[in-house]
Amino acid sequence: MVSFIQSVLLDLQRKNENVEDFVFILPSKRAGVFLKHHLSQIIQQHVFAPKILSIEEFVEELSGLKNIPNTDLLFILFDVYKKTTSEKDLEPFDSFSKWGQILLQDFNEIDRYLIPQEKIFDYLSAIKELDHWSVEKEQTDIVKRHLMFWKRLKDYYLAYTETLLENKQGYQGLIYREAVDNLEIYIENNSEVQHIFLGFNALNESESQIIQGLLQSDLANIYWDIDSTFINDPIHDAGIFTRVHKAQWKYFKNHSFNWITSHYKAQKNIEVIGVPKLVGQAKYIGQLLEHLSQTNENLTKTAVILGEENLLVPVLNSIPESVKALNVTMGLPLKFTPIASLFEKLFSIHKHNPKNFYYKDIVAILSHPSIHGLFQHENRNTADEIIAHIQKNNIVYADSEQLKKLAKFHVDLLGFLFNSWVDNALIALKNCSNLIYKMKANYTENSNKLELEYLYRFNQLFNQLTELNSTYKHLKTVATLHTIFKELLSSETLDFKGEPLEGLQIMGMLESRVLDFETIIISSVNEGILPSGKTNNSFIPFDVKVENNLPTYKEKDAVYTYHFYRLLQRAKNVYILYNTEIDALKGGEKSRFITQLDIEGIHNIKHKIASPSVPVVNNSLKQIAKNNAVIEKLKALSAKGFSPSSLTNYIRNPIAFYYEKVLGIKEFEDVEENIAANTLGSVIHNTLEDFYKPLEGKFLTIEDLNSFKEKTKETVTKHFKLIYNQGDFSKGKNLIIFEIAQRYISNFINLEIEILKAGNQIKILVIEADENVQIKIDELNFPVKLTGKVDRIDEFNGITRVIDYKSGKVEQNKVEIVDWEDLTTDYDKYSKSFQVLCYAYMMHQNNKIQLPIEGGIISFKNLGEGFLKFGKKPTPFSRTKDQLISQETLQNFETELKNLIIEICNPDVDFIEKELDQ
Numbered sequence: 001m002v003s004f005i006q007s008v009l010l011d012l013q014r015k016n017e018n019v020e021d022f023v024f025i026l027p028s029k030r031a032g033v034f035l036k037h038h039l040s041q042i043i044q045q046h047v048f049a050p051k052i053l054s055i056e057e058f059v060e061e062l063s064g065l066k067n068i069p070n071t072d073l074l075f076i077l078f079d080v081y082k083k084t085t086s087e088k089d090l091e092p093f094d095s096f097s098k099w100g101q102i103l104l105q106d107f108n109e110i111d112r113y114l115i116p117q118e119k120i121f122d123y124l125s126a127i128k129e130l131d132h133w134s135v136e137k138e139q140t141d142i143v144k145r146h147l148m149f150w151k152r153l154k155d156y157y158l159a160y161t162e163t164l165l166e167n168k169q170g171y172q173g174l175i176y177r178e179a180v181d182n183l184e185i186y187i188e189n190n191s192e193v194q195h196i197f198l199g200f201n202a203l204n205e206s207e208s209q210i211i212q213g214l215l216q217s218d219l220a221n222i223y224w225d226i227d228s229t230f231i232n233d234p235i236h237d238a239g240i241f242t243r244v245h246k247a248q249w250k251y252f253k254n255h256s257f258n259w260i261t262s263h264y265k266a267q268k269n270i271e272v273i274g275v276p277k278l279v280g281q282a283k284y285i286g287q288l289l290e291h292l293s294q295t296n297e298n299l300t301k302t303a304v305i306l307g308e309e310n311l312l313v314p315v316l317n318s319i320p321e322s323v324k325a326l327n328v329t330m331g332l333p334l335k336f337t338p339i340a341s342l343f344e345k346l347f348s349i350h351k352h353n354p355k356n357f358y359y360k361d362i363v364a365i366l367s368h369p370s371i372h373g374l375f376q377h378e379n380r381n382t383a384d385e386i387i388a389h390i391q392k393n394n395i396v397y398a399d400s401e402q403l404k405k406l407a408k409f410h411v412d413l414l415g416f417l418f419n420s421w422v423d424n425a426l427i428a429l430k431n432c433s434n435l436i437y438k439m440k441a442n443y444t445e446n447s448n449k450l451e452l453e454y455l456y457r458f459n460q461l462f463n464q465l466t467e468l469n470s471t472y473k474h475l476k477t478v479a480t481l482h483t484i485f486k487e488l489l490s491s492e493t494l495d496f497k498g499e500p501l502e503g504l505q506i507m508g509m510l511e512s513r514v515l516d517f518e519t520i521i522i523s524s525v526n527e528g529i530l531p532s533g534k535t536n537n538s539f540i541p542f543d544v545k546v547e548n549n550l551p552t553y554k555e556k557d558a559v560y561t562y563h564f565y566r567l568l569q570r571a572k573n574v575y576i577l578y579n580t581e582i583d584a585l586k587g588g589e590k591s592r593f594i595t596q597l598d599i600e601g602i603h604n605i606k607h608k609i610a611s612p613s614v615p616v617v618n619n620s621l622k623q624i625a626k627n628n629a630v631i632e633k634l635k636a637l638s639a640k641g642f643s644p645s646s647l648t649n650y651i652r653n654p655i656a657f658y659y660e661k662v663l664g665i666k667e668f669e670d671v672e673e674n675i676a677a678n679t680l681g682s683v684i685h686n687t688l689e690d691f692y693k694p695l696e697g698k699f700l701t702i703e704d705l706n707s708f709k710e711k712t713k714e715t716v717t718k719h720f721k722l723i724y725n726q727g728d729f730s731k732g733k734n735l736i737i738f739e740i741a742q743r744y745i746s747n748f749i750n751l752e753i754e755i756l757k758a759g760n761q762i763k764i765l766v767i768e769a770d771e772n773v774q775i776k777i778d779e780l781n782f783p784v785k786l787t788g789k790v791d792r793i794d795e796f797n798g799i800t801r802v803i804d805y806k807s808g809k810v811e812q813n814k815v816e817i818v819d820w821e822d823l824t825t826d827y828d829k830y831s832k833s834f835q836v837l838c839y840a841y842m843m844h845q846n847n848k849i850q851l852p853i854e855g856g857i858i859s860f861k862n863l864g865e866g867f868l869k870f871g872k873k874p875t876p877f878s879r880t881k882d883q884l885i886s887q888e889t890l891q892n893f894e895t896e897l898k899n900l901i902i903e904i905c906n907p908d909v910d911f912i913e914k915e916l917d918q
Contacts, residue, residue, distance in 0.1 A: 001301070001570055003038070003515070003516035003570065004198075004199060004225045004514060004516055004570070005035050005038050005198070005514060006038050008196070008223045009035075009038055009039060010042065011223075013043075017194075019039065019047070019050050020047050020050055021192075021193070021194060022050045022194050022195070022196050023050065023051045023053065023058075023195045023196070024051070024052045024053070024198070025053050025054070025055055025058045025196065025197050025198075026052070026053075026198060026199055026513075027054065027055055027200060027513040027514055028510070028514070029054045029057075030329055030500070030507075030513075031054075031199060031513060032052040032053070032054065033500045033501070034500075034501070034515060036049060036052065037501050055200075056172070059175055059176055059179045059210070062182055062183065062186055062210070063170065063176070063179040063182060064178065065164075065165075065168055065170035065175045066168060066169050066170070067170065067171070067172060067175055068170075068171075069464075070101075070104070070171075070491060071464065071465075071468065071484065071487070071488060071491075073104055073171050074097060074100050074101065074104065074484075074487075075468050075471070075472045076160070076163060076164065076169075076472075077103070077104060077156070077160055078093055078096055078100060078472070078474050079163075079474075080156060080159045080160045080163055081096060081100070081156060083159065084152065084155050084156060084159050085152065092476075092480065093474040093476070093480050093484075094479055094480035094482075094483040094484075097483055097484060097487065099539075101487070102537055102538060102539060103153075103156070104171065105537065105538065106538055106539050106540055107157055107160070107161075107171065107173060107174075108172055108173035108174075109173065109538075109540075109550055109551065110157075110550070111171075111173030111176060111177040111206075112173040112177075112204040112205065112206050113204050113205040113206070113548070113549060113550055113551075114177060114180060114205045114206055114209070117154065117158070120540070120544070120548055121153050121154035121157065122154065124150055124153065124539070124540065124544065161174055173206075176204065176206035176207070177206060179206065180206050180209050180210060183209070183210055183214075184213075187213065187214070187217050190219065191217075191219070193219060194219060194221070195214050195219055195220035195221075196220070196222075196223070197220060197221070197223070198222070198223040198514065199223070199225050199513060199514035200222070200224070201224075201225075201241050201242065201559070201562045201566075202558070202559045202562070203241065203245070204551075205549070208245070208249075212250070212251055215255075216250065216251055223258075223259050224245075224257075224258075224260070225259070225261075225514065225566060226239060226242045226261070227239075227260070227262060227263060227569050228260050228261070228262045228264075229262070229264045231243055237557065237562070238558075238561045238562045238565040238566070239562075240562075241558065241559075261569070263569045263570045264565070264568065264569050264602070265602055267603075268568070268571060268572055268574060269574070270568075270576070270597065270603050270604075271574070271575050271576065271606045271607075272525075272576045272590070272594050272597075272605055272606065272608075273575060273607075273608055273609075273610050274577075274578055274579075274608070274609040275578070275579065275580065275610055275611065276579065276580050276581045277581050278310070278314060280579075280611065281311065281524065281577050282311060282314030282315045282317070282318045282523075283318050284610060284611075285304060285315055285318060285521055285523065285577070286315075286318030286319060286320055288575055289304075289319065289320055289504065289521075290320040290322055292519060293322040293323055296519075298324065298502070299323060299519075300503060300504075301517050301518040301519060302504055302505070302517060302518070302520075302521075303504075303506070303507060303512065303517040303520055303521070304505070304507075304523070305507060305508070305509055305512055305520060305521065305522045305567065306330065306508055306509075306523050306524070307509065307522065307524030307529045307530045308523070308524045308529060309330065309336075309508065310333075310336060311524065312328070312330060312332055312336075312506070313332065313336060315523075316328070316506075319504075323503070323504055324503065325499065325502045325503025325504065326505070326506060327496075327499060327500050327501075327502065327503060327504070327505055327506070328496035328506045328507075329496075329500070329505065329506065329508070330493075330506070330507050330508040330511055331493025331495045331496070332493060332494045332496070333489070333490065333491075333492070333493050334457060334458070334461070334488070334492045334493065334494060335489040335490055337454045337494060338370060338454070339370050339454045339458060340458075340489055341368070342365070342368045342371060343485070344489075345361065345364055345365055346417070346432070347428075347481070347482040348482070349361045350420075350421040350478055351423075351477075351478040351482050353420060353421065353422060353478070355399060355420075356397035356398060356399045357398060357399065357400075357403075358397060359390050359395055359396050359397065362386075362387075362390065362398060362403070362418075363387050363390065365418075366383040366387055367383065367387065370451070371383070371417070371439075373442060374438060374439060374442050375409075375413065377409040382407045382408065382409050385406070386403060386407060389406050394724055399418075400414070400418040412438075413435075416431050416434050416435045416438060417435070419431070423478050423479075424477075425469060425475035425481040426475075428478050428481055429462055429465055429469070429481070432462050433459065433463075433466070436458060440452065440455050443455070454494065457494050461485075461492060464488075465485070509530070509563050509564070510563070512563065512567055513563065516569070516570045516571070517567075517570075517571060518570075518571060518572045518573065519572065519574075519575075520567050520568070520573070520574045520575070521577070522564070522567070522575070522576050522577065524577070524578065524579060525564075525576050525591045525593060525594060526579050526589060526590060526591055527589045527591050527592065528589075529591070530560055530564065530591050530593060531556070531557035531560045531561065531592070531593075532553075532556065532557070533553065533557065534553045535553055535556075561593065576593075576594060578590040578591060578594065621912065621913040621914070621915060622655050622912075622913040623912050624658055624910060624911040625910050626906075626907045626908075626909070626910065630662055631905070631907050633661075633662050634662070634904065634905050635782045635905075637661055638780070638782060638783065638784040638785065638901070638905065639783055639784075639785060640785065641772050641785035641786060641787030642784070642786055642901065642904075643788050644786075644839070645835070646661055647834070647838070647900060647901075648827060648834055648835060649661075650900070650904055651824055651825065651826075651827045651831065651834070651900070652827035652831070652914070653913060653916060654911040654913065655911055655912070655913040655914075657911070658911040677808060679723055679724060680737060680740070680741055680807050681805075681806075681807035682719070682723050683716060683719045683720055684741060684745060684807050684860060685768075685791065686719045686722075686723075687712070687715045687716050687719055687741075687745055688745065688748075688767075688791075688805065689767055690715050690719075691708045691711070691715070692764055692767045693767045693768065695767075696764055696765065696767055697763075697764070697765070699761060699764075700752065700762040700763070700764060700794075701756070702753055702756050702757070705749050708749050709749050712742050712745050712746055713742055716738070716741050716742050717738075720741070744860040744861075744863075747860070747863050748858070748860060748863060751863055751866065760796065760797055761795075761796075761797055761798075762794055762795070762796055763794060763795040764792075764794050765795060765800070765849075766790065766792070766793040766848070767791075767792055767793075768790070768791060769793065769843075770787075770788075770789050771787065771789070771839070771846060771848075772785055772786065772787035772788075772842070773785065773786050773841075773845040773846055775897070775901070777898050777901060777902060779902050780901075780902065784901055786838065786841070786897075787842075788838060788839060788842060790802060790804075790839045790842070790843060791803055791805045793843065793848070793849065796854075799853065799854055800849050800850065800853040800854070801853065801855065801856070801867070802836060802839050802840045802843060802849070802854070802855040802856075802885075803855075803856065803857070803858055803867070804832075804835060804836055804839065804855075804856075804857050804858075805857075805860070806858070806859045806860065807861065808859070808860075809859055809861035809862050810832060810861075810862060810868060811862060811865070811868070812865060812868050814829065814833075814857075814868075815832050815833050815836065815856055815857055815868050815869065815871070816833065816870070816871045816872070816873050817830055817833050817871075817872060817873065818872075818873045820892045820896055823837075823893070823896045824896050824900040832857055836855040836856060836857065836870050837855065837870065837885070837889070837890070837893045838897075839855065840853060840855045840885050840890065841890050841893055841897070844890060851885065851886055851887050851890070852884040852885060852886045852887075853885050854867075854883065854885065855870045855885050856870050869883045870883065870885065871883040
């Protein structure tokens with residue numbers, strides 16, 4: 001394959017031209033590197049390299065102005081805005097910056113296309129005067145201000161350009177306009193210099209006049225890169241600009257229009273592949289490269305063209321090991337770097353100048369990968385200790401001083417993170433810079449090169465903001481600084497450095513200009529991406545743009561159409577990927593470019609839907625064998641004692657029992673922002689214990705119960721403070737739950753009062769009794785103990801009752817069984833019955849109660865049903881429900897209990913996970 005650049009150089013060689021004297025002007029700097037490379041291969045003797053410039057560099061040189069960064073331009077524009085706007089109409093900088101960026105873009109377009117300023121600004125003002133929405137004869141203040149804004153646009157432009165020109169500075173459009181004004185002088189001073197323009201397509205009016213001026217002065221030659229398929233088709237968008245140049249430029253009235261090629265119709269292998277999601281495309285690109293590297297080891301003539309910039313990191317992570325060399329031309333936007341999320345979080349919490357920080361924000365910052373390692377001190381980590389303290393003590397909000405008191409080390413680092421920025425941009429910038437230096441000190445150059453590069457770019461960014469603010473003093477608040485910070489994050493990039501002429505090339509669509517590759521992989525070829533479609537980020541209406549020959553979305557789409565088809569011209573293998581997943585904003589619909597390729601019928605397009613190969617995840621249920629270590633742990637557990645809740649946990653899911661009891665892995669306890677159900681239950685249990693414990697051995701009286709009611713709020717408050725630690729229950733959902741706890745207890749006491757008023761007697765026997773009992777199991781050669789705490793034992797009209805409190809809702813059918821074998825197999829139906837029988841069994845074994853008794857549950861969420869008694873449902877042989885716990889009942893239970901413990905301790909029975917309903 002002979003590339004376009006090689007073709008141009010070979011043509012100049014055939015004409016015996018001395019390339020040393022030429023000035024080569026290309027669409028991008030990137031193309032200049034390849035031009036030099038091809039030049040070194042074609043020219044055999046030693047020569048001085050010609051001057052090679054991008055069009056922006058050439059125009060800047062021609063204008064005599066210096067192009068300055070977009071953020072600087074915005075600050076200067078705001079300075080002009082302040083001087084030309086009355087104080088009562090001034091907007092703050094953060095509000096201005098949102099529309100100021102759009103204004104800069106419009107100024108840029110107006111100047112690049114050499115539109116007379118007076119004409120367009122007066123025209124816009126007149127349109128808005130006609131369009132204003134007020135139906136009243138007298139204009140309202142908001143309408144007046146709206147119309148005044150449009151009238152002032154011309155003043156803003158004139159004052160702004162005058163300020164820039166005085167300082168020999170400019171934005172791109174102003175530089176182009178000045179370059180056109182200076183063209184005649186340049187031609188006079190450079191009458192011996194030949195300019196070679198190559199690879200251009202869409203030209204703005206300034207570029208068009210500059211190139212035409214040099215051509216007509218015989219100081220230039222232009223090489224188009226256009227295929228006959230596109231230029232000869234009157235409706236093909238890939239040739240729309242070249243057809244206009246050919247038809248309208250005076251130069252081509254007397255000179256032939258050369259360099260129309262016919263590469264596009266050559267045989268090509270084109271595959272269109274639908275792949276779900278961005279990451280899916282990245283993985284599939286990796287697979288393609290793995291396949292291609294087997295036939296072409298260095299992939300020098302292969303390029304990956306990314307339709308979306310945020311695909312860069314996933315693609316880099318998907319590059320196979322077989323790809324030994326690669327070069328990334330496109331930059332990684334700083335907003336996609338890991339450290340960006342840290343500063344974004346800091347700005348978002350500090351811009352409101354809070355006195356206290358929400359615990360989730362504290363945890364997010366302290367556990368951030370860029371920060372967490374800075375808190376390491378010998379074998380301990382201060383950040384982990386602070387997070388653990390917050391979780392243990394249920395701290396929902398904390399201030400900077402509280403956090404510092406928790407830290408024995410790294411107090412200064414906590415200051416950089418959590419000291420108040422007092423809504424002052426200067427303090428914010430200083431803190432961010434100090435934090436960067438603190439982070440840098442923790443890195444080593446060898447082990448963290450990429451992280452150091454991130455820090456360097458962010459340090460540059462904050463230095464730039466500090467310098468701008470010291471010059472213009474527009475950044476007053478942290479919110480304003482945050483707005484500009486986000487603007488910079490979106491526009492600033494981290495540029496990769498590599499050998500541009502070796503290995504695989506990864507680039508964006510615009511970086512591919514003038515370059516040719518044999519194998520092309522293009523991603524994200526979806527409507528709304530390639531091409532981008534309708535966008536209206538401008539103050540200038542569509543019809544006004546058309547009237548003044550300014551580019552609209554149609555021209556921008558045509559630009560991408562040209563770049564897309566130009567990539568295909570000389571390529572032999574083309575892989576076009578698109579996202580098959582329907583997205584709310586983009587994706588799902590393949591690009592019109594793909595449909596156009598099909599309709600053209602020039603090439604045989606292969607279509608397929610593919611998914612990248614991913615490791616097969618086996619979703620089979622876990623099964624863990626019991627080795628000697630596990631058996632020894634189970635023996636220790638047996639000696640210590642199985643609780644009813646641990647046994648029901650095994651019934652629910654043996655794997656959960658294994659994790660908790662054998663491995664000792666506890667469920668992560670986060671800060672309890674809203675009072676949890678188990679906290680509510682503990683408060684109710686503890687409050688009732690305080691009330692009823694002093695009455696053990698006594699009959700309950702109405703006077704006792706009335707005294708409990710008076711102390712309910714006080715006692716509930718005490719236990720909430722003990723259990724909920726520093727959590728706040730004075731407002732919001734927590735206040736509601738606090739009131740619910742009081743209501744539950746009051747309702748329960750009222751129920752007991754009604755029972756006593758009805759002539760019943762209740763004698764309190766035991767409250768919150770800690771029980772344990774040895775169980776002799778012949779099949780096991782080690783001791784087994786059952787242990788647990790019984791909520792309440794009482795006598796109701798002479799019948800002993802074993803009562804278990806439940807703060808949640810329990811219904812009667814949850815404390816009844818049909819077959820004893822089901823007791824240890826179905827958690828949802830029989831766990832409540834199992835626990836009640838455990839308590840009755842322990843109390844009876846310890847001779848604390850005499851059979852028969854009643855056992856059951858009091859559900860605070862179902863108090864209307866009263867005491868829910870355990871019962872054996874009737875069978876065909878026994879038609880009555882048995883609600884008394886007798887010796888036979890406990891013997892049947894003991895059989896099932898022992899079988900369950902034998903199963904748990906049996907080395908031949910694995911822990912097998914149960915599939916639970918979510």
